[in-house]
Amino acid sequence: MSTTFDMNRRKFLRTTTVFAGGLLIPFMVPASARRMAKLGTGAVDDSAVVFAPNAYLGIGRDNTVHIILAHVEMGQGAWTTLPMLIADELDCDWKKIRVEHAPPDVPYFHTAFGLQITGGSSTTWSEFDRYRQAGATARALLVTAAAQRLGVAPETCSTADGYVIAGDKKLSYGELADAAAKQPPPANVPLKPASEWKYIGKGAKRLDTPEKINGQAKFGMDVQFPGLLTALVLRSPVFGGKVKSFDASKTKMIPGVRQVVKVPSGVAVIADHFWAAKQGREALKVEWDIDPALVIDSKGMWDDYRKVANTKGSVAAKAGDVAGTLPKATSVIDAEYLLPYLAHAPMEPLNCTVKITGDKCEIWTGTQWPGVEQNNAAKILGFKPEQVTVNTVFLGGGFGRRATGSSDFVTEAVEVAKASGKAVKTVWTREDDIRGGYYRPAFMHRVHIGLDADKKPIAWQHSIVGQSIMAGTPFEGGVKDGIDPASVEGVNDSPYMAVVPNHLVELHSPKNKVPVLWWRSVGHTHTAFVMETLIDELAHAAGQDPVAYRRALLQKHPRHLSALNLAVEKSGWGTPLPAGRYRGVAVHESFGSTVAQVAEISIDKGTLHVHRITCAIDCGLAVNPDGVAAQMESGIIFGLTALLYGEITLEKGRVQQRNFHDYRILRMHETPVISVHIAPSTEKMGGAGEPGVPPVAPAIVNAIFAATGKRIRSLPIQPVDLAGNA
Template sequence: MLNPQIDPLGESRDQKGTDASRRNFLKSIAAASGGLVIAMYLPGCSKTENAAKNAGPAKIIEANAWLRIGTDGAITVLCDRSEMGQGVYTALPTLIAEELGVSPESIRIEFAPPGAAYVNSLLGAQVTGGSTSVRDAWEKLRMAGAEARTRLATVAASNWGVPASRCSVADGYVVFTSRRASFGELAEAAAALPKPETITPIAKDQYRFIGKPQKRLDTPSKVDGSAQFGIDVRLPEMLYAALAQAPELGATVESFDAEKAKTLPGVKHVVQTSAGVAVIADSWWQAKTARDAVAIKWKSGPNAKLSNAAIYAGLKTAAAGQGKEVRNEGDAQMGLRGAVKRVDAVYELPMLAHATLEPQNCTVEFKDGNCHVYAPTQVQQLAQAVAAQTAGLPPEKVLVHTTFLGGGFGRRLDVDFIPPAVECAKAAGKPVKLLWTREDDTTHDKYRPPARNSCSAALDSQGNLTTFKLQLVAPSITSRWAPAVVKDIVDPFAIEAAHNYPYAAANVRVDYVQHEIGIDVGYWRSVSHALNCFTVESFMDEVAVAAGKDPYQFRHDLLEKQPRWQAVLDATAKKAQWGRVAEGRHQGIALMSGYDTYLAMVAEVSMAGNKLQVHKIVCAIDCGQMVNPDIVRAQAEGSIIFGLTAALYDDINIAGGKVAEQNFNDYRLMRINEVPAVEVYLLESNEKPGGMGEPVVALVAPAICNAIYAANKKRLRTLPVVKQGIVV
């Protein structure tokens, strides 16, 4: 069970949001009365449409994301990042609230529409991913709030004939001694001012909200049921669609007979779409039942003979080819030739599904010449573009309404579920909600890439590491998703947790061999950190054993010039009582830095024959300055459970072009009674914020497998654990 007694930082809750109307937002800007809009670059959130109607329209200062203060005093943040449980709905408004001297609960939140103004500067697109939301917003949102505060104080000071520096803000007012004026009173005049020459955000020692536990703002709506996820969307006269997709990956519809399906209750249309055959009916169950009655003849594609055996054989063959240099220091080949002791190992990683609890879905309505897309998406611009192409409309005629996401994990960076929904709505002439089954979701995912990674190390006569060599072989997700980004460079999302190898060695060589496997692969929570951290940290344990040294001490001694790495390693070892566990318990350790966050983990396990029990996971984290420690802790705990599920139980298996796993009975999730004690320690830091949505996931597998080796001296070089002769 989770251990709330460790480093208590207060309780953690969540708050409300439905999708916002882009049209009403634009109307509000164009209206005649006054208000204040401060441009900013914001990673994302949402609240009700009424916020746009109630807030006074405003003069636009810059075209980017917006902080809006209406003449009624309402403060609205238009957020351009999707909320999928990671907490941006709370963290991002907190940055604005701090600068304006108001509580985060008083901020109104809306999702941003698609637009170049909302591009994530760390990723170069309008994307929620890569653990970038707070990292990208940290400076921009605080500066946006500080600019608004400066303008408001300047107007009030001018009215009162006092220095602006003597004025402060509190609870929606500018204050000087006994005088005070509301933000609403000052907003219109503040908007007319030129941009201040000097904008100074509040100093850390004056923070009221940042760095302190705050209740999550989306919890009440999720408790009372008012939160709107994609699956919750209801529109007048809406129909439902179920999509039959090819059982064999890459197959297409050759012909189909829908006569029987058309006779079933509620059926309105049977439509061939770009993704298969869809049945549209009055209810989803009617649509699904009729879908199963459609007789479809499928035409095989290039993946008819695809199998896991063929995929891994291809990776092995590719390993003999020339890779792209990622890192080269000293002379690794010479170092290996001169080794007193040499260690070599090959690690293979499986494909994995995202397994979001909310299956893929999209609701589309054509209305007043526009195409309205209601979708749980991580990529609003891309969703708009693909919907526009499918509908035959210019992008500005496609209005994307972002909902809460019932899990993302990278799956909703793809938009394959949107075109068939558009096609269905266009054919029906009414709003249509397309909903995938769990089986659809599992068998037509964009899986985490498989990988085959080879490691070599050289030790001198004292057991000191002199050489480290790593070859990564895997497909490139970015080559499909954003080919222009990696046209002339190594895919940065394929070499994470490898290019920044931290351990001191005279000779270091890292290469990447890109090998495609015939199907599209996708970004999966932590991306290549999970692949490469498992390889590097498992191998470092092997090297420590070969050197005759304690795995923790071996790492510690190689990190003298890496203080942040060493600090989290030492903190984790101390909190986990490394080497001092009860008889029959064994520990494994792992270390990583990803997305500007430094973290280490210790797993504590026991083995009775081949039966494994995971008793405890201890993790220490330095993620720089934290906006909300409760959310950081929740992210870490959730990531550990997510990582445990993958490490212990899951992989995707393909034979004859068909995916074997179908549902949660054979693609297993961890049950609540199986979760070990989890202890998370957050290190204080003055560094800029690091990402927290993903990196912790990557440490779980190597920590567990290193602990298994400590218990039974069996080295696991592939996953999941349950397929390596171990019972969990």
């Protein structure tokens, strides 16, 4: 379960000095006042904040409610969900809300993770109390101010749509803002009961839609100001390679090219615009210093992993005596899974704009952790973090790629600006993005399951081989006893593993120079695939219905059962299908939520058609139900893309894919009908951004088994996998 991962991440953050300080988050902080004072300067604008009770919201004289997001908008809907939390307590006019991303600052640290981060599908649950409290406090101060002005008792006042109402009198929040700002902060403001929520549990239309459908929204790529130049960096074709020498004579002849500078990651071509920089880069000749030891290829890597898998690894889970029990089994399932490197490929290619002026540095980028970028940028410049301003703009997709421990795309841009002395936007092409590393690590799973005469599993030996995401990064502290929790989550803590009396889960974390990173749903991307296809196999071995088999194993896991039962019911599992159609099922817990999916497929002349995915989630209270549904749709399409097409391979150290023609993304005509059902739940709140991804691949592959009788253990799906009895 992801909690393990989160716990470890947290522990690490507490033990390192990198993000030292500010782990306890005071609700009222001087920083908030500073922040809002800045917003409120030059008060010609009536919308300027005059009342800022905390770091998360401010109110202007014209009733504008400014909401400052501790989490960033990368598609998942934080821009709307966090304002919903405030609006339900504040009773403001929804139409008067203006949203902005927070700068890196202590009040915006994650309430559980101890640094400013958007990740781990955690925004809504981690802010549920803080943002409601922020709204409630503001409302209390406005009510007090109104009561004083009207000479009534605060208890006789009510609030609605941006007004305090007392009898037949009402005062707008804008009118009250100056007076409210003078009130002392109240203690212990109670939160509303669920029965009074207008938005929570019901939803609201996305607040970022208007500017994203008329071309006005500013992503990092869209940052422009006078004097800003564009840079493209030529990087080593092999990870870890260094520039030996370069010849820019032809580059400098390209009209628009201004400067060519060497930076640690390669050679940067700086030009008036992207096109000149791109042409300039194509004309550049670089000789690389490549250590032959760094040159790996995918095939050789799997051979190495296979050898390692058969040796003893770090123990991630252990019960009973596997070695002694396996030989007693009457039959054994012997499975080898190969799951490749995967690129995130967000639609907006990476980019970062940097302007260094004297002892100040200003950065504009789309990032999942502005504070980490600030720290890493400061280190390069020999600055203190506060000398670096990070402006977080809209992220054109993240999926984990915009949160690297090294701040790769930010530090490189800082190096370019530093070396050139210019204000520069460093832009990645799609090729740079696909070949630029920070992939979901490639993983091999070697599994031996011993069955008794009744086809019940009596021993389960599970060896996982793949690079650690945390090792060699500032997150190394999260690795304990050789176990990177992000490599084993979903296996070592699987409810299925717990019911096998003899089991052993071992991990090997080989090292190489291919940079790896969390990729939407992290370890669950591969562990759910392995576990949910194996359980299906065990069900078939036992001659049982895959749903009934799972239910029997999941009796102590009510959330698994609620999601599974809902998906099963809505999918019509067990009812007859048209000829040639087959179903498969999977259920998996990640990031505090449990998701079950039923896939309906057919195979026509060797082509897979995924017709329908029925999805059910138990995420506890769904604050924004349609947002949860959107994230399930999104996760399903993300997971389906990986299943069908996702693969980064290396040959002689070079990444072989380069753009969307050979690193394909699912398209409209390939998209199944998706229905999402949210289980009514009062369980602990979980996430939504990632948990939709893990079950889709195993559900489909289990349906393919129903069609072909073949087990697929290597992804992406190959044509040969689809030949069979269908």
